[in-house]
Amino acid sequence: MAAALKEVTLEGPDDPILSARGTSLDAARAAIASWCGTWRPTATTATWDKVVEEDHDERAYRIGYKLDDARSTSVTLVIGMDDHALTVEEGGRR
Numbered sequence: 001m002a003a004a005l006k007e008v009t010l011e012g013p014d015d016p017i018l019s020a021r022g023t024s025l026d027a028a029r030a031a032i033a034s035w036c037g038t039w040r041p042t043a044t045t046a047t048w049d050k051v052v053e054e055d056h057d058e059r060a061y062r063i064g065y066k067l068d069d070a071r072s073t074s075v076t077l078v079i080g081m082d083d084h085a086l087t088v089e090e091g092g093r094r
Helices: 015-019 025-039
Strands: 009-010 045-055 060-067 076-079 086-088
Touching: 009 025, 015 025, 015 045, 025 060, 025 086
Parallel strands: 009 045
Antiparallel strands: 045 060, 060 076, 076 086
16 A cells, blocks of 8 residues: 655654664654655654663664554654664554
């Protein structure tokens, strides 16, 4: 299923935190907006939970957000440590 184009405001973390993990604020915003366009189209803001986890078993950084949709959905932005690929998962950090 192709994601709808959507604008989502990210409230944190700032670009230096993301760039230290191999990505940017724009890339993080685009990944979360794409996911929301498909799965939570009413969400307009994703608020960071102020934690960045390093998962060395899965070789990934995990950053949690709470969406402003009716369900207050928790999502996790996953950044690959090796390839810096971005994925978004429903649910909080592990």
